[in-house]
Amino acid sequence: MNELLLTVLTLSLLGAVLAVVLYFVAQKFKVYEDPRIDDVEKMLPGANCGGCGFAGCRAMSEALVSRDNIASLYCPVAGGEVMTSIANFLGKTAPEKTPQVATMRCGGTCQKRPKVNHYDGALSCAVVNTFYVGESGCAFGCIGYGDCVAACQFGALTLNEETGLVEVDADKCTACGACVKACPKGLFELRKKWPKNRAIYVACRSKNKGAVVSKVCKAGCIGCGKCAKVCPFGAITVDNFLAYIDPEKCKLCRKCVNECPTGAIHIENMERLPKEPKPAPTVESKVETAKNE
Amino acid sequence: MRTFPIGGIHPHDNKEWSKDKAIEILELPDEAKIPMIQHIGAPSNPVVKKGDKVLTGQLIGQSTGYVSANIHATISGTVTAVDAYPNGQGQRRLMVVIKREGDEWMPEIDRTPDHKRECTLAPNEIIDKIREAGIVGLGGAQFPTHVKLSVPNDQKAELVIINGVECEPYLTSDYRNMVERAEMILTGTEIVMRAVGVSRAVIGVENNKPDAIAHLREVIARDNYKGIEVMPLKMRYPQGGEKQLIAAVTGRQVPPPPALPISVGAVVCNVSTAIAIYEAVQKNKPLIERVVSVTGKHLKSTHNYLARFGTSASRFFELSGLPEGDVKLLNGGPMMGRSVVDTTAPLIKGCSGLTVLSGEEAARGKELSCIKCAKCVSACPMGLEPYLLSKLAKMQKWDMAEEHNVVECIECGCCSYTCPSYLPLLDYIRIGKQTVMTNIRARAAANKK
Numbered sequence: 001m002n003e004l005l006l007t008v009l010t011l012s013l014l015g016a017v018l019a020v021v022l023y024f025v026a027q028k029f030k031v032y033e034d035p036r037i038d039d040v041e042k043m044l045p046g047a048n049c050g051g052c053g054f055a056g057c058r059a060m061s062e063a064l065v066s067r068d069n070i071a072s073l074y075c076p077v078a079g080g081e082v083m084t085s086i087a088n089f090l091g092k093t094a095p096e097k098t099p100q101v102a103t104m105r106c107g108g109t110c111q112k113r114p115k116v117n118h119y120d121g122a123l124s125c126a127v128v129n130t131f132y133v134g135e136s137g138c139a140f141g142c143i144g145y146g147d148c149v150a151a152c153q154f155g156a157l158t159l160n161e162e163t164g165l166v167e168v169d170a171d172k173c174t175a176c177g178a179c180v181k182a183c184p185k186g187l188f189e190l191r192k193k194w195p196k197n198r199a200i201y202v203a204c205r206s207k208n209k210g211a212v213v214s215k216v217c218k219a220g221c222i223g224c225g226k227c228a229k230v231c232p233f234g235a236i237t238v239d240n241f242l243a244y245i246d247p248e249k250c251k252l253c254r255k256c257v258n259e260c261p262t263g264a265i266h267i268e269n270m271e272r273l274p275k276e277p278k279p280a281p282t283v284e285s286k287v288e289t290a291k292n293e
Numbered sequence: 294m295r296t297f298p299i300g301g302i303h304p305h306d307n308k309e310w311s312k313d314k315a316i317e318i319l320e321l322p323d324e325a326k327i328p329m330i331q332h333i334g335a336p337s338n339p340v341v342k343k344g345d346k347v348l349t350g351q352l353i354g355q356s357t358g359y360v361s362a363n364i365h366a367t368i369s370g371t372v373t374a375v376d377a378y379p380n381g382q383g384q385r386r387l388m389v390v391i392k393r394e395g396d397e398w399m400p401e402i403d404r405t406p407d408h409k410r411e412c413t414l415a416p417n418e419i420i421d422k423i424r425e426a427g428i429v430g431l432g433g434a435q436f437p438t439h440v441k442l443s444v445p446n447d448q449k450a451e452l453v454i455i456n457g458v459e460c461e462p463y464l465t466s467d468y469r470n471m472v473e474r475a476e477m478i479l480t481g482t483e484i485v486m487r488a489v490g491v492s493r494a495v496i497g498v499e500n501n502k503p504d505a506i507a508h509l510r511e512v513i514a515r516d517n518y519k520g521i522e523v524m525p526l527k528m529r530y531p532q533g534g535e536k537q538l539i540a541a542v543t544g545r546q547v548p549p550p551p552a553l554p555i556s557v558g559a560v561v562c563n564v565s566t567a568i569a570i571y572e573a574v575q576k577n578k579p580l581i582e583r584v585v586s587v588t589g590k591h592l593k594s595t596h597n598y599l600a601r602f603g604t605s606a607s608r609f610f611e612l613s614g615l616p617e618g619d620v621k622l623l624n625g626g627p628m629m630g631r632s633v634v635d636t637t638a639p640l641i642k643g644c645s646g647l648t649v650l651s652g653e654e655a656a657r658g659k660e661l662s663c664i665k666c667a668k669c670v671s672a673c674p675m676g677l678e679p680y681l682l683s684k685l686a687k688m689q690k691w692d693m694a695e696e697h698n699v700v701e702c703i704e705c706g707c708c709s710y711t712c713p714s715y716l717p718l719l720d721y722i723r724i725g726k727q728t729v730m731t732n733i734r735a736r737a738a739a740n741k742k
Contacts, residue, residue, distance in 0.1 A: 117632075126724050132382035132383050
């Protein structure tokens with residue numbers, strides 16, 4: 001009986017003494033951490049995708065709490081609303097950013113850009129890119145082994161087996177930019193997100209001359225510049241035989257789409273403009289053509 | 294018999310298809326496309342423009358920097374374009390296109406067939422001539438030879454090693470050179486010895502080429518080449534790797550990068566490079582042609598051609614008769630060669646052979662899981678752990694890959710060859726190596742600032 005009592009007493013005493021020691025040690029080595037960091041971290045989506053440029057959501061919330069000016073910090077996954085509520089919570093001004101969406105800029109489907117050789121190495125775009133230009137002979141087009149699909153944490157990318165191209169689900173895309181880093185050909189671009197997921201972009205990255213492009217792909221940009229001429233907003237530039245539509249200047253008027261001879265300008269969730277009917281031949285023009293013939 | 298100490302494999306050498314075909318001089322192409330980068334280092338700068346007349350051996354690409362090489366016209370005629378054209382991998386590179394008109398040479402080139410052995414030039418004059426001639430390592434690495442032969446002041450060369458190993462299966466161009474052009478190799482070796490200031494040279498030849506060994510020894514004894522010996526080496530791939538050859542011949546291990554072979558006193562040169570050096574120094578002939586084997590089990594005929602650079606790859610395949618069905622066309626041999634996907638691509642300095650495999654021969658096995666058998670570790674001639682490096686590269690753990698010395702990989706392919714699960718180990722290691730090298734360079738550049 002005595003032993004039992006003694007054991008219980010000893011242990012209780014030991015516990016009490018250690019508790020006192022631990023209390024003082026904890027006071028001595030206390031690290032102050034802003035409790036708001038935890039709160040902000042809870043408000044962030046917790047994807048730890050790195051889309052904000054920080055190592056994860058914790059690092060991002062530390063930055064949000066510690067910096068005075070948070071205009072440059074933006075979580076693409078959470079979006080504007082969450083950022084505003086975080087800013088209100090912290091009493092700072094929220095960063096303003098238009099929502100963006102990843103865009104895959106290659107239109108070379110298996111039909112338009114037939115394979116000219118067979119690859120049997122490791123199934124990774126990065127590996128293919130170290131070897132050669134790829135199975136189609138186009139040095140700029142989608143390789144189609146899905147490095148971007150593997151990199152996307154939100155399931156927004158799928159590889160369409162029929163076309164051999166990667167497709168973006170604009171509703172799932174958070175514009176974290178993981179695909180932009182993963183694609184060895186640099187096909188992805190974060191572009192302005194229009195309502196109803198409308199989009200218009202040049203689905204080609206080929207900087208080759210038109211003759212070279214049309215040899216390997218029927219859907220490539222040949223750099224003819226017709227789109228740039230017709231654009232009323234000056235949004236289209238042609239550089240190195242490649243047209244580019246500036247998403248900030250473009251107003252989705254779709255005039256360029258009908259001009260493009262190869263169909264390299266893609267539109268999404270919009271109808272094409274009706275083709276303008278050709279003016280009926282007048283008598284004079286008939287005489288002209290007869291003369292020319 | 295000597296060989297290198299660690300790793301290595303024993304693939305079938307497959308030399309029988311083309312080893313008995315004497316060197317044929319390929320008729321001059323009507324058009325030559327000459328890339329402005331045929332070497333490791335900075336691309337050369339074209340010094341001709343469309344419409345210019347050029348003579349065979351005339352400088353058309355000026356080297357831009359120390360690690361770079363001159364490029365010369367390989368045929369005479371008119372420059373029809375200076376533009377980007379696809380290379381063997383389909384990547385577009387700047388090339389000078391020459392349309393042939395006759396065969397006129399630069400007047401200073403000595404085209405007489407007689408052998409000229411005496412060389413009284415000083416070492417720096419020899420190196421200057423080599424640099425002017427645009428000579429690069431013809432074994433495949435294409436490293437500018439003048440850089441290799443310029444021994445740094447704080448180091449001393451003790452031995453010249455001439456690489457006649459040709460461990461790559463199928464290829465026979467070095468072998469034919471040793472059998473048919475031994476005098477040129479030996480004089481070239483003497484010139485290299487003179488340039489780096491050593492009195493001893495070893496020609497390493499694998500023992501699957503006994504007639505090359507016998508012939509070289511006979512010529513050495515007959516013409517009294519002093520200080521040059523032929524060392525037969527036990528056949529094992531990749532003995533032709535620079536570090537492996539040094540280990541096999543001298544027993545010394547070259548320390549990891551950035552140390553160079555010169556740190557153990559060795560200067561290594563390929564036999565074909567020795568011929569190019571002989572021609573440049575003794576005959577003033579720049580590097581415009583080389584011996585190329587066109588080989589493969591299923592070809593209608595196999596050849597060893599002496600061909601001008603810029604000749605289209607399709608010309609070689611036409612002359613040899615490609616088999617029906619799927620084929621794999623390789624620039625080089627099956628171990629280290631690169632697939633040729635565009636046959637309009639020209640012959641370049643580093644191409645020692647074109648190998649043709651049938652689809653069946655080239656097929657890779659179905660990829661299974663790694664069973665941790667460590668066969669790749671035993672096979673790696675650099676003592677690396679290929680299974681680990683491959684995994685790290687796949688997971689993009691570049692820092693860890695760097696810690697495990699991925700940059701030491703010589704890309705010989707022993708790991709992929711030996712893997713019982715058919716894993717594409719080297720495919721991933723190569724990305725790891727490239728990325729880590731880029732990171733190291735970026736860090737060095739940042740530190741400089």
